[in-house]
Amino acid sequence: MSMPLVYLDNNATTSVAPEVLEAMLPYLRDAYGNPSSMHDFGGHLSKVVDHARGQLAALIGAHPDEIIFTSCGTESDNTAIASALETQPTKRHLVTTKVEHPALISQMNFLQKKGYEVTFVEVRPDGICEPETVRAAIRPDTAIVSVMWANNETGVINPIAEIAAAVKEKGVLFHTDAVQAVGKEPIDLSVTPVDMLSLSGHKLHAPKGIGALFLRRGTPFRPYIMGGHQENGRRGGTYAVPNIVALGAAAELAGAHMAEERRRVTALRDRLEAGLLERIPAVHRLGNPELRLFNTTAVSFEFIEGEAILLLLSENGVCASSGSACSSGSLEPSHVLRAMGLPFELCHASIRFSFSRYNTDADVDRVLEVTPGIIRELRRISPFTPPELLR
Amino acid sequence: MAWDYSEKVKQHYLHPQNVGVVDNANAVGEIGSMVCGDALKLTLKIQEGTDVIEDAKFQTYGCGSAIASSSALTELIKGRTLDEALKITNQDLAVYLDGLPEEKMHCSVMGREALQAAAANYRGEAFVHEEESEYHTVCQCFSVNNLTIEHAIRENNLTSVEQVTHYTKAGGACRNCVPEIEAILQRLVPAAAVPSATDEAPPPMSMFRRIKIIEETLETDIRPALHTDSGGLELLDVSETEITVRFLGRCGSCAQSGSTLDFVQARLEKALGRPTIVREVK
Ligand SMILES: Cc1ncc(COP(=O)(O)O)c(C=O)c1O
Ligand code: FES
Numbered sequence: 001m002s003m004p005l006v007y008l009d010n011n012a013t014t015s016v017a018p019e020v021l022e023a024m025l026p027y028l029r030d031a032y033g034n035p036s037s038m039h040d041f042g043g044h045l046s047k048v049v050d051h052a053r054g055q056l057a058a059l060i061g062a063h064p065d066e067i068i069f070t071s072c073g074t075e076s077d078n079t080a081i082a083s084a085l086e087t088q089p090t091k092r093h094l095v096t097t098k099v100e101h102p103a104l105i106s107q108m109n110f111l112q113k114k115g116y117e118v119t120f121v122e123v124r125p126d127g128i129c130e131p132e133t134v135r136a137a138i139r140p141d142t143a144i145v146s147v148m149w150a151n152n153e154t155g156v157i158n159p160i161a162e163i164a165a166a167v168k169e170k171g172v173l174f175h176t177d178a179v180q181a182v183g184k185e186p187i188d189l190s191v192t193p194v195d196m197l198s199l200s201g202h203k204l205h206a207p208k209g210i211g212a213l214f215l216r217r218g219t220p221f222r223p224y225i226m227g228g229h230q231e232n233g234r235r236g237g238t239y240a241v242p243n244i245v246a247l248g249a250a251a252e253l254a255g256a257h258m259a260e261e262r263r264r265v266t267a268l269r270d271r272l273e274a275g276l277l278e279r280i281p282a283v284h285r286l287g288n289p290e291l292r293l294f295n296t297t298a299v300s301f302e303f304i305e306g307e308a309i310l311l312l313l314s315e316n317g318v319c320a321s322s323g324s325a326c327s328s329g330s331l332e333p334s335h336v337l338r339a340m341g342l343p344f345e346l347c348h349a350s351i352r353f354s355f356s357r358y359n360t361d362a363d364v365d366r367v368l369e370v371t372p373g374i375i376r377e378l379r380r381i382s383p384f385t386p387p388e389l390l391r
Numbered sequence: 392m393a394w395d396y397s398e399k400v401k402q403h404y405l406h407p408q409n410v411g412v413v414d415n416a417n418a419v420g421e422i423g424s425m426v427c428g429d430a431l432k433l434t435l436k437i438q439e440g441t442d443v444i445e446d447a448k449f450q451t452y453g454c455g456s457a458i459a460s461s462s463a464l465t466e467l468i469k470g471r472t473l474d475e476a477l478k479i480t481n482q483d484l485a486v487y488l489d490g491l492p493e494e495k496m497h498c499s500v501m502g503r504e505a506l507q508a509a510a511a512n513y514r515g516e517a518f519v520h521e522e523e524s525e526y527h528t529v530c531q532c533f534s535v536n537n538l539t540i541e542h543a544i545r546e547n548n549l550t551s552v553e554q555v556t557h558y559t560k561a562g563g564a565c566r567n568c569v570p571e572i573e574a575i576l577q578r579l580v581p582a583a584a585v586p587s588a589t590d591e592a593p594p595p596m597s598m599f600r601r602i603k604i605i606e607e608t609l610e611t612d613i614r615p616a617l618h619t620d621s622g623g624l625e626l627l628d629v630s631e632t633e634i635t636v637r638f639l640g641r642c643g644s645c646a647q648s649g650s651t652l653d654f655v656q657a658r659l660e661k662a663l664g665r666p667t668i669v670r671e672v673k
Contacts, residue, residue: 305428307454308404315405324428324454332564333428345425381410381458383432383450384425 003317006363010203011152011180011296011354012321016246017205023249024207027242035239036230049239052248056212059251060178060197061188068213068231069244073179073200074103076213077146079224079235080175080196081107084144085116087220088173091143093117097129098339100148101177105335125341126288127156135166144173149181149197153323153336153352154287155296157185164193173219179203179211183254184262184293195219201243205356206250210243261357266294268364269355273297275368280375281389284346286337295355298323300346303385304378309351312378316370323350396455397489403459408466411448420509422501427533427560429453429498431461433505435468437513442473449505456488456495463487464502473510479503480546481558496558500543529575530561530568540572544579550657552576593665601663602629608662613655624655633668634659 007015033042035049050064057064070076081094081104096108098120108118119137123129129147138145145167150157160176167174175196181187182197183204189197196219201210215221215234227236277283282302301309306324313320323334324347332338333347342350353367379385396404416434423430429452436446447465451458463484468476481499485491491499529537543549543558552572556562562569609626617624623639636655656669 303425303452305453305457308458311404311455343426344428348425348428381407381450382452383421383430384452 004362004366006318006359006366008353008355008359008363008367009319009321010356010359011155011293011352013202013208014205014356015358016207017250017253019253020206020246020249024242024246027245031241033241035241036228045239045241048241049244052244055248056251059187059255060182060199060214061190061192062214063217065232066189066214066217068215068234069239069247070211070213070225070235071209071237071240072211073101073177073198073203074211075224076179076198076200076211077101077103077175077177078107079213080198081111081144081146082224083196083220083222084173084175085111086222088143091141093119093139093142095119095121095134095137095142095145097121097123097147099123099127099129099151099153099336100146101152101179104146104148104177123339126291127151127154127286127336127340128288128291129158129163131159131162131166134163135170138167138170138172142170142172144175146175146177149176149178149187150185150293151287151336152180153334153350154298154340155180155293155354156287157181157291157293159291160194161192168193180293183251184258184295186258189214189216201247201250204250204254206246207243210240210247212247257357262294265355265357265359268359268361269295269297269353271361272353272364272367273299275364276371279368279372286342286346286350287340293354296352297354298350298352300342300350301375302345302349303382303389304375305348306350308378309349309374312374313351313367313370316366316374318367318370321352321354323352324348394456394492394495396459396492399487399489400456400459400491403462403488404455407449407451407458407462409448409462409469410450412450413446413448416448418509418513420505420507420512422505422508423452424534425452429457429501431457431501431505433461433464433509435509435513437473444468444471444473444476453498453501454495456491456498457501459488460484460491460498460502461505464506468506473513476506477510479506481543482546493554493557496543496547497560500539500558504539529571530559530563532564532568533560535559535561535568537571537575540575541579544576548654550576550580550654550661554657593663596663596665598629598631604662605629605634605659608659612662613658616654617651627672633670635670635672637672 031045033045035042035046037043053064053067057067070079094116096104112118121129121133121137134145134147147158147163149160164174173195176194177198179198179200180203182199195216197214199212202208221234223234225236230236230239276299284300286298286300306322310320310322323337333344337347337350379389413434413436416436418435418437420433432450434448435444438445447469449461449465451461467479467487481503484499484502526536526538529535529540539559540555540561547558549555549558552562552569555572562572614624625637625639627637628635652669652671659669660667
């Protein structure tokens, strides 16, 4: 008997939606031309790319010419920051938060080594980055401020409209990593004063290897990937037609499903969370309970370690992730949870479950069925578990 | 990140042996803490007079390989005398588990240390890591002292700070202790001129010089080290980015030739002062 797979790691990556796969297949099979070619076989594909650009722009309230296709969220992030520095060579200071994705943190660390100054602003214990904190960090030589829309580990959603407004009031460029927000949260860039925004296809049921950078009209820009005239000279590299089509289709699908998905997935997530808190003692929910993505819950189980929990969950067919040091391949637990002031013990014991539109009630049932036993077993092994928890 | 755990490791974390606390234990060893991310409490019942370990149980806080290492340790030491048990190295533990990912070797080191602590407790000594006088904390983040680091370097032939981190965790967080780890490595592994962590690109090197340095390092440094293992190594080809070698004698057939290859690569990179790929032809 094969065990059912319960995939609750959708903040790591999602499945390709069947509709998306259908949409992209023709461009992997027969229509393999290059949209930049003079001949019709390739050239007519530029219309296909334009269509996808329109679909994606519609999801986030952008003009199609404000979309630059990239290879991934990381490239979009790196491009935005590098461009801000290239276009403002006299400005040597950057502002970001302590809870960004490594895509940004690594680049910031690199820039520090190159002589730039970076302010990593604090977040509240519930994970929220406050507009006031950001405003206070801005200096006359600040080139760009980058604050993520939603956090991948906790799902916590920042007040991006207010933060963007505070930054724009100071006349500074504002970028947001919205990789986790796009497709889940309603985003309307026609009213939210963001200059640049990063997104990634594989978080919204498109394949891996496609992302986009929103670049507001009139924002100074220098390409990061230099090459041909693609993307209006803003990003070199032959158009990845199948992936671009997929991202367009995924964006349209996400827009169409968003309200229904929010209602249904919130209910699943809440049932899982309540079930865990009810069935297992000494569990903590992490991050702001209201201001967070409807698909994410992060919890921490006292006295045990996250990687061990993941391994036993995986043995039971359940895929989740952890902020523990051991599971990350580094020796330090999640920088996000530590920035929230969570004690190391709880960082090591954190588990994130993240849903998608394809999860079901049966998935929640399965997790609730296996998790209490796993936690109990690991607590039995742990030297720190108070005896009363094992009775 | 998914670790490549052996079936044996998996068996031991899914079905750990000897979990709990021995009744009337007369030796207790505790190591690690919740803050560090792993901890092990070992309790033993040792027969007075013969010093045979009659019973051993563990409690572990930590990842899958920490649980597996603890379980394996108790299996290995039961029925042995304390002195025999103390001869078990972290390598032995890893071999018993059909290998551990290098990043997880610190779990096997933890097992050994807990046993040492338990032995000290049984003999009524304070647990002071062999030579007390030299003892101080090197890595504040993970409370790792110099003797643990030195021991790991000697026992496992470590040559880089990164390896020391994998085996002891020291240097895995703020990295303030990295210069001291480098200094310890310099002292214990003189051939390994440990490069400090700089991002500067190495100066260009001609092919002639490259080959010369490689040959010298093989002759004076690497081959002697391999011969002690009754093995040897033949240089087959050198390109701008790659070095191709073949292991001879026992090194060629040894299941550990992966780690031997790592060793050769580390030594050559150090000598050349730049990253390089060492490829093995069987
Ligand atoms: C918040 C955030 N930013 C950036 C990325 C990187 O995106 P990609 O995997 O497309 O490079 C991720 C994905 O892990 C993410 O969650
Ligand atoms: S002191 Fe060793 S990593 Fe911080």
